[in-house]
Amino acid sequence: MTESLVTRARAIAAEALRDETRYDGSPFLGHADGVAFIVQDEIGLPAECVAAVYLHEATRTHKDIDISGFPQDIRAMVDGLNKISTIKPKDTRLEAENYKKLIVQYSTDPRVTVIKIADRLEVMRHLNIFPKSSREQKLLETQMLYMPIAHQLGLYNINSELGNIYFRYEEPEQYRQIMQKLKATEKYREELSREFIEPLKKRLSDEGIKYKLKVRTKTAWSIYRKMQVQKVPFEKVYDVFAIRFIIDCENDPLVEKDLCWKVYSFVTEEYEADTKRLRDWLTTPRPNGYESLHITVKNRHGAYIEVQIRTRRMDDEAENGAAAHWAYKGIRHEQAMDRWLKSVRYSLEHPVETNPEELPLPPSSEIFVFTPSGELRILPAGASVLDFAFNIHSNLGCRCTGGKVNGKPVPIREKLKTGDVVEILSSKNQKPGRDWLGWVVTSKASGKIRQELDVEERKAAAEGREMLERRLRNWKLEFPDEMLSEYMKSNKYASVISFMAAISREEVDVNDIKRFILNYEADNAARLEALRQEDAAKMSGQSGQSYSGSGDDILVINAKGVKGLEYKMAGCCNPVYGDDVFGFVTRTQGITIHRTDCPNADRLWEKYPYRCQSVVWADSPSGGSFQAALRIEAALDHSVLGKIMDVISGFKASIRAFNISEKEKNHVMEYEINARILVPSTTELDKVVSQISFLQQVKSVRRV
Numbered sequence: 028m029t030e031s032l033v034t035r036a037r038a039i040a041a042e043a044l045r046d047e048t049r050y051d052g053s054p055f056l057g058h059a060d061g062v063a064f065i066v067q068d069e070i071g072l073p074a075e076c077v078a079a080v081y082l083h084e085a086t087r088t089h090k091d092i093d094i095s096g097f098p099q100d101i102r103a104m105v106d107g108l109n110k111i112s113t114i115k116p117k118d119t120r121l122e123a124e125n126y127k128k129l130i131v132q133y134s135t136d137p138r139v140t141v142i143k144i145a146d147r148l149e150v151m152r153h154l155n156i157f158p159k160s161s162r163e164q165k166l167l168e169t170q171m172l173y174m175p176i177a178h179q180l181g182l183y184n185i186n187s188e189l190g191n192i193y194f195r196y197e198e199p200e201q202y203r204q205i206m207q208k209l210k211a212t213e214k215y216r217e218e219l220s221r222e223f224i225e226p227l228k229k230r231l232s233d234e235g236i237k238y239k240l241k242v243r244t245k246t247a248w249s250i251y252r253k254m255q256v257q258k259v260p261f262e263k264v265y266d267v268f269a270i271r272f273i274i275d276c277e278n279d280p281l282v283e284k285d286l287c288w289k290v291y292s293f294v295t296e297e298y299e300a301d302t303k304r305l306r307d308w309l310t311t312p313r314p315n316g317y318e319s320l321h322i323t324v325k326n327r328h329g330a331y332i333e334v335q336i337r338t339r340r341m342d343d344e345a346e347n348g349a350a351a352h353w354a355y356k357g358i359r360h361e362q363a364m365d366r367w368l369k370s371v372r373y374s375l376e377h378p379v380e381t382n383p384e385e386l387p388l389p390p391s392s393e394i395f396v397f398t399p400s401g402e403l404r405i406l407p408a409g410a411s412v413l414d415f416a417f418n419i420h421s422n423l424g425c426r427c428t429g430g431k432v433n434g435k436p437v438p439i440r441e442k443l444k445t446g447d448v449v450e451i452l453s454s455k456n457q458k459p460g461r462d463w464l465g466w467v468v469t470s471k472a473s474g475k476i477r478q479e480l481d482v483e484e485r486k487a488a489a490e491g492r493e494m495l496e497r498r499l500r501n502w503k504l505e506f507p508d509e510m511l512s513e514y515m516k517s518n519k520y521a522s523v524i525s526f527m528a529a530i531s532r533e534e535v536d537v538n539d540i541k542r543f544i545l546n547y548e549a550d551n552a553a554r555l556e557a558l559r560q561e562d563a564a565k566m567s568g569q570s571g572q573s574y575s576g577s578g579d580d581i582l583v584i585n586a587k588g589v590k591g592l593e594y595k596m597a598g599c600c601n602p603v604y605g606d607d608v609f610g611f612v613t614r615t616q617g618i619t620i621h622r623t624d625c626p627n628a629d630r631l632w633e634k635y636p637y638r639c640q641s642v643v644w645a646d647s648p649s650g651g652s653f654q655a656a657l658r659i660e661a662a663l664d665h666s667v668l669g670k671i672m673d674v675i676s677g678f679k680a681s682i683r684a685f686n687i688s689e690k691e692k693n694h695v696m697e698y699e700i701n702a703r704i705l706v707p708s709t710t711e712l713d714k715v716v717s718q719i720s721f722l723q724q725v726k727s728v729r730r731v
Contacts, residue, residue, distance in 0.1 A: 032074050033063075033081070035078070036077075036080075037063075039082065040056060040084050043084075043092060044056045044059070049156060051156040055084075058084070058153075059081055061153075062145050065145040066141075069184075069185075070182070070185075072138060076142055078097065079104035079138075079139075080146075087112050103136050104136050104138060104142065108142060108143065110133040110445075111133050111139070126172055128405075129445070132393070140180065141182070143173075144173055144182060147168075148185055151165070151169060151193075154196065162196070166196055169193055170193050170197075173189060174186055174190055187246040187249070190248035190249065191246055193248065202251075204261075205261060209247065219330055220268075223326065224240060224270075226297050230293050237275040238273060238274050238290070240271070240273075241270070241273060242269075243268075243269045243270075243271065244267065245266065265304070265323050268332055269333040270334050270335070271335040271336075271337070271342075272336045272337070273338070273339055274286050274287065274336070275338075275339050278338075278340050287309055287336050287338065288309070290336050291320050291336055295322065298325060300323070301325065301331070304321070304322065305322050306319075306320070306321035307320060308320070318341045318344070319336065319337040321334070321336075392407065394406050396410075396415060396444075396445070396446070396448070396449050398448075398449065399449075399450050406443065409442060409468045410469060411440050411441060411466050411467060411468070412429065412430040412437060412440070412441045412443065412449060413467050414443075414469045415430070415451065416430070416439070416451045416453075417467070417469065417475055418472075423451055423453060424475060425459055425475065426454060427439050428452050430450055430451050430452055431450040431452065432447050432448070432450075439466065459479045484528050485528075487528035487532060488524040488528040489527070491527035491531035492530075495527070498540075504545075505630070506544060510544065511523070511526075514543050594618040594620055595620065596620050597611075597625065597627075599621070599625060600621055600627075601622075601655050602621065602622045602653065603706055603708060603709050604644055604708040605710060605712075606622045608621060609623055609639055610641075612639075612640060618640060653707070653708070654704070655704055655705075657700075657704065657731070658699070658701055658702075658731045659699075659701075659728045660697055660698070660699055660725070660727045660728075661700065661722075662725075663689065663696050663698060668698075668700075670722050670724075671702070671719055674715060674718045674719050677718070678706075678711050678718075679711045680704045680711055682702065684703040685700070686702075701731075
């Protein structure tokens with residue numbers, strides 16, 4: 028059955044590619060055969076993967092070929108390979124990490140990435156047939172994308188071969204020199220390995236230590252990189268040649284460590300050790316769990332040899348487990364990616380046991396989409412056309428009217444998926460709407476939309492305020508703050524801005540406001556008359572201790588209040604005992620006491636004279652405190668702040684609030700200080716104001 032899959036798939040590819048040739052004129056089918064050989068014979072993937080290779084090459088450009096007769100897992104691999112083939116990196120060097128993630132994202136079956144690595148290896152083996160420009164691009168992609176992924180997958184032989192091919196083309200002279208030196212020293216290294224183990228064999232055997240010896244020579248590419256990093260010649264790269272002891276023993280930590288150190292003692296007793304190059308990852312394993320002993324020794328000929336000592340369990344974990352070689356060498360990775368890559372390695376080592384449906388999918392928290400020019404953009408899963416527009420530029424997002432996804436027109440709320448090519452449509456007349464917030468998932472988009480909505484809201488509020496004030500002038504009506512608050516409260520408006528904006532949008536009928544004002548004033552007039560009658564009755568029946576008056580109805584107040592009648596100090600002018608004041612009868616809050624120089628005084632006396640009450644203070648304050656607001660302009664000198672506070676605390680006053688800002692006045696920066704203080708009377712307040720004004724850095728001080 029499996030042989031039939033490969034035969035059928037190759038026949039489809041042969042038919043689809045019969046007229047296609049490579050750059051050297053050979054049949055393009057030869058590329059597919061070469062990849063299939065690497066996948067099956069060099070990596071060891073099953074027949075399903077080989078079939079996917081042929082079907083990918085057949086359907087990559089011939090979309091109409093029917094492969095529905097093949098199993099779903101093969102079709103899924105073909106789909107992933109076809110998607111990867113569409114990746115045309117715009118700037119591989121700058122966005123290598125993103126493109127690597129995109130390759131993995133397309134690999135819903137983890138074997139897809141492995142097949143793609145095999146495909147790239149076949150291309151690199153025949154790199155000489157490609158034109159110079161294409162060859163340079165493939166070299167860059169191989170170095171930045173495919174070599175790191177191959178290393179992460181544990182395909183070390185393939186990674187080494189890719190590195191050597193890259194090195195041979197990019198640095199031909201350096202490559203030739205290193206290869207010549209490796210070839211010249213090959214017999215020497217073989218002799219070194221034989222000589223190294225001979226004096227140790229008997230001692231290891233007498234101790235009953237079972238072991239396997241691995242001998243490794245670095246690749247030309249790896250040697251070159253180390254020469255560059257360490258700034259040393261070939262002869263000074265100590266680990267060109269390395270020997271690894273893999274000890275076979277039970278998985279007991281104490282036994283394992285004891286045996287490793289015993290082998291270490293045998294090696295260092297026989298050979299001179301460079302203690303500076305000792306790496307003890309047995310006593311303190313690396314953070315990822317890697318355990319091993321590394322030491323560099325020198326034989327009697329003066330040759331340096333790197334020796335690694337570990338147990339079979341340690342070696343297995345270093346090669347295949349959480350401390351895999353690709354992890355401890357510092358390759359960038361994420362936890363989800365590591366878990367998936369581990370599953371890929373398992374599928375390579377257990378091709379028969381592995382069920383692709385049971386393997387975890389690659390991380391899917393991101394999507395990868397492209398601009399029409401091929402620029403890669405990464406967005407969170409669930410992102411819309413509108414998110415994409417804001418990702419390109421905030422102004423484009425604000426003017427977005429829709430888009431084209433893979434050439435098809437779509438609305439701005441259309442969700443995107445990996446691989447989509449997105450073109451944004453816009454109009455200069457477009458503006459963000461509040462419903463846009465439900466169509467975006469990126470913070471950049473939602474933040475900019477809220478900012479634009481706030482600007483539009485404030486603009487609408489200004490228009491609404493102007494509209495209302497014009498109508499009020501025509502009607503000769505007032506709409507004071509307390510009346511405005513009552514109206515907003517009864518109609519559930521949280522802010523003046525939202526209320527005024529609603530007027531601009533005609534969500535509020537200004538005629539309703541007119542009726543509210545007239546009813547409000549009628550109610551107040553009736554209430555005021557009732558208050559007058561009630562007050563007259565009280566005045567005739569009380570002794571005058573708390574509330575007294577003459578024929579002019581003068582209200583006498585003190586700091587503690589008046590029995591039988593509520594009053595409060597107005598927040599707009601903050602009267603202090605001793606100020607000239609008057610009272611204003613409110614609808615629901617009794618009498619409000621204002622200073623006669625209050626900014627609202629003229630309007631209240633002119634419009635509502637019947638609600639204004641003459642007021643005098645009691646002969647002396649009764650221990651109360653009054654809030655006063657001061658505005659101070661001073662030079663930009665930090666010391667003045669402390670001096671002002673010292674002045675205030677030097678009198679019968681205390682600071683309630685102290686706000687500082689900087690402003691420019693007459694092209695000079697200065698402090699503007701707004702202070703709220705508590706004082707018992709104007710006498711103390713005058714002292715405070717006078718002393719502050721005497722400070723050298725203070726330019727002006729006044730009550731507000």
